[in-house]
Amino acid sequence: MTVSRGSASNPWQDPEPDGAVPGPTGDSADVLARLGRSWTWLLGSALTTLVPGVLLLVWPEATLHVLAVLIGLYLLVSGGFRFVAVFAREGHERLPGLLLAVLFVLAGVLCLRNPLQTIAALSLITGVVWLVSGILTLYTAVSAVNLPHRGVVMVAAVLGIVAGIVVLALPAESARALTRLLGLWLVLLGLAEAVVALAWRAALRRTRPPKPDAPAASA
Secondary structure (H helix, E strand, C coil), rough: CCCCCCHCCCCCCCCCCCCCCCCCCCCCHHHHHHHHHHHHHHHHHHHHHHHHHHHHHHHHCCHHHHHHHHHHHHHHHHHHHHHHHHCCCCHHHHHHHHHHHHHHHHHHHHHHHHCCCCHHHHHHHHHHHHHHHHHHHHHHHHHHHCCCCCCHHHHHHHHHHHHHHHHHCCCCCCCHHHHHHHHHHHHHHHHHHHHEEEEEEEEHHCCCCCCCCCCCCCC
């Protein structure tokens, strides 16, 4: 789960159509910050969670090898999205997001490095990632100043915590059962992230300054 701030918490800045705040294009950190503030970037992160979940639900016969590869790719791509979103935060708020991005990438590497690992190991990896992700996102939602739609972000964070607890407390006994369980939670988490992205888009539109009236045509 990525949580951006940016233009919605700085209404005196003129956001671009996609929610990014204009700035010098020569600075790579600034480019990443503008990208991370975009609601479309948040929506892309949501799709990286939703698409694997749908694939797992419509393909419950996937082998453990395929399941590990799908989960590993999901974690790696999500880690990349979260890393970019870190640049959209204030300096003192970047640490939780950076830790989360590193956690996703390391977990993805573990899944892809040994895709034939046991069901218990795969459940442990995904459960820990979701649990820690939910806790860090909840912390960011509580501590961030002027965060738009704080309640929506907190609900999504709680959903991630519950998903992690369920996967850790109810280990699946077969690859098919684990596939259904992970697919269901990925879909729920992806939908929650999509709601956050759309809420962020609404917040950006409310803070966008009105366009000046067009000059009257001369007679």
